[in-house]
């Protein structure tokens with residue numbers, strides 16, 4: 198999962214370390230393993246010719262060399278330029294949204310310029326930390342905590358799933374049915390995808406496998422009515438959570454959005470969760486915005502993360518929509534659902 202994104206970040210770290218290996222680029226003979234390193238470096242500094250030359254920052258080379266000997270020279274904006282440019286390019290290639298790639302690069306620039314070489318050289322994890330902070334800044338947008346929300350809300354809690362066909366919406370509903378069942382909640386499924394032939398049967402199979410009740414109507418019926426029925430059933434039978442599927446495609450995109458608006462109006466769900474594939478990258482990010490406009494979403498499930506090496510949607514979608522990623526789909530089995538914890542994801546990407 199997200200392997201190439203991890204590589205991109207690792208490469209940036211290596212680039213910065215290589216770039217800042219020496220105050221005047223080109224020489225890589227600085228002693229790092231000598232316990233008496235300061236002396237060695239100062240010998241090198243005195244061997245520096247033209248000691249009254251002035252570098253672009255206005256410090257004389259002799260002064261800079263002295264600072265370097267004490268391990269105090271700072272990483273400059275110029276040194277970071279190339280690594281940052283490479284990073285931005287790689288992020289864009291990895292399908293990260295442009296505004297998000299820029300934010301990451303800007304934050305890294307701010308955090309790293311002025312960091313002393315000593316910190317980088319002595320193996321302090323400044324670069325790694327800076328990368329982690331920049332990532333956390335874009336993926337941790339606050340918003341709801343799924344488990345807490347379910348626990349706190351008056352029952353039944355009604356959750357509607359939106360998103361286009363084929364991304365794994367129905368599978369995610371089944372997985373969440375299992376997830377909630379495992380945590381002691383009674384769950385009913387509702388098939389609001391009345392458009393697609395075979396949708397009832399598909400959800401019924403999941404319901405049977407998970408031993409959950411499904412409420413469905415004939416194909417072509419009103420999805421808002423199905424979900425409404427499921428809520429009534431839940432009320433009457435002390436069911437805790439209603440998971441409502443919806444169509445991912447109608448005759449036109451406008452019809453689809455109008456249908457989602459109607460469900461929102463008639464049912465008044467407690468949560469609307471948008472599902473899309475991590476592998477869809479920027480398309481997923483764009484669709485999240487569109488669906489949020491039709492029926493405001495509270496959170497996102499990114500499916501097929503197991504097949505996504507780039508991580509572009511995973512690090513873009515929260516910042517672009519302002520809504521948190523709640524879960525990652527990590528396979529086709531019912532247990533292949535992972536809580537999305539920004540800190541854990543960042544640790545994994547930067548370790």
Ligand SMILES: Nc1nc2c(ncn2[C@@H]2O[C@H](COP(=O)(O)OP(=O)(O)O)[C@@H](O)[C@H]2O)c(=O)[nH]1
Nearest residue numbers: 362363364365366367368500501526527528529
């Ligand atoms: N590898 C993988 N496949 C998934 C995941 N989630 C769903 N799928 C597969 O994606 C396909 C479409 O899923 P479905 O739930 O029918 O999509 P829907 O049209 O959005 O309801 C199915 O073959 C699922 O098994 C996931 O997290 N990882």
Ligand SMILES: [Mg+2]
Nearest residue numbers: 363366367390
């Ligand atoms: Mg479906």
